[in-house]
Amino acid sequence: QVQLVESGGGLVQPGGSLRLSCAASGSFFSINAMAWYRQAPGKERELVAVITSSTRYADSVKGRFTISRDNAKNTVHLQMNSLKPEDTAVYYCNVVVGKFSWSNNVYEYWGQGTQVTVSS
Numbered sequence: 001q002v003q004l005v006e007s008g009g010g011l012v013q014p015g016g017s018l019r020l021s022c023a024a025s026g027s028f029f030s031i032n033a034m035a036w037y038r039q040a041p042g043k044e045r046e047l048v049a050v051i052t053s054s055t056r057y058a059d060s061v062k063g064r065f066t067i068s069r070d071n072a073k074n075t076v077h078l079q080m081n082s083l084k085p086e087d088t089a090v091y092y093c094n095v096v097v098g099k100f101s102w103s104n105n106v107y108e109y110w111g112q113g114t115q116v117t118v119s120s
Contacts, residue, residue, distance in 0.1 A: 002026035002109040004093045009114030012083055020078040022093030022111055032106055033096040034069055034076035038089035045092070049078060083118045091116050
């Protein structure tokens with residue numbers, strides 16, 4: 001089992017910034033990928049950013065958001081700048097792990113979600 005603890009959400013005005021964090025704990029051999037998803041009211045959950053050996057971003061956040069990883073702390077961050085009302089959503093941390101050194105099977109886990117509201 002892997003537990004993900006998210007923090008950093010809140011209310012911010014348009015143009016403002018927030019920094020989300022997600023710390024992974026439990027039993028795993030390696031973290032293969034860490035990502036942030038979001039789900040706005042009435043919309044499907046969408047991928048915002050992912051980090052493996054490189055990073056990828058949704059077009060809607062490219063240039064404004066930065067995903068980073070602290071391997072020593074098993075933590076992923078999402079720095080969100082120049083926030084827009086359309087960024088309002090519940091943001092979910094997602095982690096893909098390998099549990100054994102001798103296996104390439106991977107397992108996916110989700111955080112509980114943290115609310116980000118961008119409003120004046």
